[in-house]
Amino acid sequence: MSGRVRLFGGSSVGGRRPGRHGFRIYVDLVLALTKAAGAAPPPGTVRAAAIAGTARDHLAAHLDQNVTLAALAGVTGTSRFGVTRACIAHFGLPPHALRLRLRLDYGCGLIGAACRWPRRAC
Template identity: 45%
Template sequence: MTSHWIDLRQDRETGIETIRAHFEGHAYDPHWHDSYLVGVTELGVQQFDCRRTRHFSTAGRVFLLEPGDIHNGHAPEPGGFTYRTLYLDPQWLVDQLRAQFHDAPEHPHLSFAATLCTDSRLALATAMAFQALHDDELRIVRQAALDHLLSSLTGHLAWRKRLDPDPRLPRVAQRARDYLHAQRQQNIGLDDLAQACGVDRFRLTRAFKAAFGLAPHAYLIQLRLAEARCLLAAGDSPAAVAATLGFADQSHLGRWFRRAYRMTPADYRRRCTNPPDRQVATPQD
């Protein structure tokens, strides 16, 4: 029998979510977040696939995910794994770093140098920032802990100019992605998507999976789930979110939400208060 637990809170001032969780066996299905994830594995072995690579994070190692990084989770050893993670809003992170680096490019994209790293200074800074926010310490304590985290992160971050369109990806896949983002609340079919891109459904699906690691239908579900998190955190009811995003009903949203995040939409809504407005990110290949 497997077990898991999740302790999620949200900082009122920054909107940063802090999650401490434990999983045994299968943890969660492939999904992405619209935030930068900075986390530390506390115990056990945390297995996850990201950017076509299988990673194994053990106690003390730091994992770093960018907005849109598709990843899953699994505990390959008995006893499972425990981790703590901070979900950093992209605009918040850029604004904070701009205060330190005045030569940042216009419309930048922040990239992590590696998905998994061994850096005891960063691991400690992550744990301290997590604790300060999760325990709702004094404002000055929370800010000092976040400043220390940002200072520790700089060696693992790189600025790069955002490319649109991205020359690394097939144009048809990028057109399909843009169409899905624009029509994400509509009941669209593969034939609609293929017609908008000017190719047949089979070629489109092959190109899309090669570019983004998911078939178009799975991508659309994850896109809706990312927006569902924002709407739920803003206080919308699960039933209203399901109707807004084109799910058949609240239970349909709930099934997909639990598969990705291992909690119900109602539970997620209860744990989040007063979030900032956020944009739904475009997953990176």
């Protein structure tokens, strides 16, 4: 099977499984090809991007709170599972990992602002 790549859960080059990021690469490829061809994006991609963007904005606005999936579902107007699927499809991360990434980015910004000499802390 060397030389072949299966997209959904199959083996990739070197026998490693693509995992979550392999699917994200596939989604990016499909979107780029449809945009280059002048076709409409696949159904659900625009809505998933809107849901994921709303979830990211809400998480970024409430970094000091533990926002639950139920709260994100209420803000985005979809189910808990819909929020999770949209975040994974758009960012390649589930909502809790996205919240951690936003918190880390915010903390790195604070560390960078507190330093007298410019250097990369994170």
